[in-house]
Every structure is written in C-alpha cells, then in structure tokens.
Amino acid sequence: MRPNDRRYRESHEWAQKQGDVLAVGITDHAVEQLGDLTFLDIKAKVGQKVKAGDLIAEIESVKTVADIYAPMDGEITAVNAPLGQDVEPLGQSPFEKGWIVKLRPASAGAYDQLLDAAAYEKGIAH
Numbered sequence: 001m002r003p004n005d006r007r008y009r010e011s012h013e014w015a016q017k018q019g020d021v022l023a024v025g026i027t028d029h030a031v032e033q034l035g036d037l038t039f040l041d042i043k044a045k046v047g048q049k050v051k052a053g054d055l056i057a058e059i060e061s062v063k064t065v066a067d068i069y070a071p072m073d074g075e076i077t078a079v080n081a082p083l084g085q086d087v088e089p090l091g092q093s094p095f096e097k098g099w100i101v102k103l104r105p106a107s108a109g110a111y112d113q114l115l116d117a118a119a120y121e122k123g124i125a126h
Contacts, residue, residue: 001121002027003095007071007114010123014095015071015103015114021078022111023099025090026059026068029124031098034061037091040083044076044101052110057100059087068100072110078102 002008006016012030015022031037037059044056050070057068079101083090090098105111115123 002029002117004117006095007111007116008120009069009071009114010120011069013069013071015111016099017111018102021102021104022071022074024056024071024101024103025094025098026100027120028094030066031091031094034059034066035063037061037087040087040090040100042079042081042084042100044070044079046076046079048076049106050074050076050103059090070103071114072103073106074103074110075106076101077104 006014008014012027013024014027015024039060041058044050050056052070052072054070055067056070059066059068080099
C-alpha cells in the first residue's frame with residue numbers, strides 16, 4: 001500500500017501537503033516500471049506558473065524516457081536541483097527523498113480531487 005499522507009495521479013505522480021505547498025514526486029510503482037534511473041531533467045523553474053498536466057520534468061532510465069506532470073494548477077516554489085546531478089535518491093526513496101518540485105496550489109480544493117492511496121492502488125492493479 002502506498003502512503004496515505006499524500007494524493008496521487010493516474011500518471012504516477014504524488015503530491016504531499018507541507019504547509020501551504022505540496023511536494024511533488026513520482027511513485028515507487030513508476031520507479032519500478034522505469035527500471036534503473038539514469039537522469040532527471042527538471043523543466044520547471046521557481047516562480048513558474050503551471051497548469052495541471054503541464055510537463056515539469058523528464059526522467060530517463062536504461063529503458064525509456066518518461067514525462068512527469070504537474071498534478072494541479074499552481075506556482076513552483078522550489079525544485080530539488082540535486083536530483084538533476086544524482087538521481088539515485090529518487091530511485092531508492094521516491095516518497096521521502098525523491099520530491100522533484102514544490103508547488104503552491106492555485107486552489108485549495110484541487111488536492112482533494114487527486115486519488116487517495118486506495119484508488120491509486122486499484123488503478124495500478126489492472
């Protein structure tokens with residue numbers, strides 16, 4: 001079971017409340033599907049306004065390149081720049097050390113519209 005302290009998107013991003021911002025990353029399921037991670041290119045910049053579904057990063061593995069999307073509308077408040085130099089923490093601990101950006105949501109209700117852990121689990125079980 002994935003952590004219940006955050007919400008999820010079907011495209012395998014997670015968002016966790018941290019005060020008035022959300023930490024955003026990718027799930028352990030995404031990491032497992034990608035295989036050995038080789039590089040993270042964070043496209044989002046601090047201060048940038050994003051819409052739900054906007055590209056915020058690209059993750060490369062030995063198998064493929066995958067896009068990472070903003071889970072909701074908001075403003076980027078921080079990027080985890082060290083992951084661009086060393087993606088290993090993301091592969092080892094996607095829920096703790098693997099946050100990619102922090103986002104201040106444009107609306108308070110957007111977070112609650114994301115999937116809870118049980119719904120995400122159900123979606124990836126198919």
